[in-house]
Amino acid sequence: MKRSQLLDHLSADAAANLVYSEPHQTPDGATVITAARVTASGPDGSDVTATPLGVIVIRGDKARWVAAVDANRIALVGVLTGLLSAVIASLAVLRRPPWPDLRSVGARAEGN
Structure with missing residues (x-):
């Protein structure tokens, strides 16, 4: 199966979850959304790996990017x-x- 065929089989929601996670509410009221870089390798693009990039922290009306080091x-x-x-x-x-x-x-x- 080629990469384009593999991506065609993914639903729109699944493709969105490959980059950003679902929002997570913390007990102190902050919303955390993780972000990752997704790469597909291999001859047919079936070897999919995700590398964490960081998180978006939303508190009140302010958003902040925290990079994964x-x-x-x-x-x-x-x-x-x-x-x-x-x-x-x-x-x-x-x-x-x-x-x-x-x-x-x-x-x-x-x-x-």
């Missing part, structure tokens, strides 16, 4: 930034060391 991705970026800066600094020191050149050079006799 992936802490592992943030930590990975920090570690890779530190590793890259250490490699660049090491290569710079190995190429031209900051300490003085202490090799002894003998005097040459001129005119021989």
